[in-house]
Amino acid sequence: MNIGIDIGGTKTSIGLVDQTGAIILEHVHPTCAEKPADFVEMIVDWTKELCQTAHVNFNEVQSVGAGVPGTVDFATGHVVFCPNIGWFDVPMGKLFASAFGRPVLVSQDSRNAALGELLFGAGKGYSDFMCITIGTGIGCGIVIGGRVFHGGMNTAGELGHLPIVRDGVDCNCGNKGCLESYASGNAIFERAFALKPNAFTGRPHKCETVFELAYQGDPDMLTVIKQSVDDLAFGLAGAVAILSPQAILISGGVSEHRELVIQPLEERIYHYGYYSWKHAKKLKVLPAKLEKSAPMVGAAFLESQL
Ligand SMILES: [Zn+2]
Incomplete structure (x- = not known):
């Protein structure tokens, strides 16, 4: 089981996805981007809540990844420019890793969409x-x-x-x-x-x-x-x-x-x-x-x- 987090301009969706790409459970929350570190803590709470609701042990989740609507250095998860939510130079990869206690990869949302389509959609x-x-x-x-x-x-x-x-x-x-x-x-x-x-x-x-x-x-x-x-x-x-x-x-x-x-x-x-x-x-x-x-x-x- 994997977890995907998609941070949008106004809404953030968090989903549990199985290895066939099927969404087991997805919750949508408001994006509260003013203080990125606080927002990351909220995302961690929401993610754990999601796992509890779906009766999935968070520690058994295989990987956690996130997307933002802007320019990200995929190697480090550093968000360079995210005008929709007012983020400039935000170290999301680091913030996520310390809040989740595990590595979290971060990329641009439109690239994640392409990846989803490549693996499970029209790009197959x-x-x-x-x-x-x-x-x-x-x-x-x-x-x-x-x-x-x-x-x-x-x-x-x-x-x-x-x-x-x-x-x-x-x-x-x-x-x-x-x-x-x-x-x-x-x-x-x-x-x-x-x-x-x-x-x-x-x-x-x-x-x-x-x-x-x-x-x-x-x-x-x-x-x-x-x-x-x-x-x-x-x-x-x-x-x-x-x-x-x-x-x-x-x-x-x-x-x-x-x-x-x-x-x-x-x-x-x-x-x-x-x-x-x-x-x-x-x-x-x-x-x-x-x-x-x-x-x-x-x-x-x-x-x-x-
Ligand atoms: Zn333009």
Whole structure:
């Protein structure tokens, strides 16, 4: 039995996962990130509580791993930059190890999602793929040669901040023209709202509303989705040119929209592709399988990456 801890911007999930990747029990708690050392103590208490509820002896747990939404040095568990929860230079690996009394591996959540998909999800059978999560922003975990790729600076897969438009739209990161400012769930909503604010009167101001209106036949919403998918394809074609993956897995709410997102995305990536891989037609764009649990499940198996 393994334990995966996924620290998100607002919620932290802790799960007991067996060796087949099945979640035995998962508890979700609020993320209280102001004081990392105190938060780690809370996580230890929650984890022990989880084990008790599931009648699992914590000392018999094989491995404990964690994920955070930011840049981490996987070798040490040192969190360099985690803007969503305001962490800069936080030694999470050390804090976890002293609080749990055992080593705890820490990695970036989107890489853990890719690992979960590699071991138990849509990435099974592929040695080289990218796992893209489209939500508030755009996350990406890269698997090369059957292993999660961190890069020499631990920043591999920051696809959301790939510049696709010179001097383009302002991004939350402080730069301009980043991919996620055009193609994230938030960006899809922002673009639709800017184009047709009246369409959102009395409706939730979120990406899902854009899709609902599109299914009702609103041509403007269909245009916005088409533009965002095209922008995403443009960015991904660049990543494919560099990495030559066999598959791109799409996770997050928008991945449910096969006809509006998954299929046109594959077509548009090929449209921007280079002859050598475009004509081989080997690249597949697929919905991910583990969905929201992927980062937690992947965290539980970080030991496989040592
Ligand atoms: Zn950015």
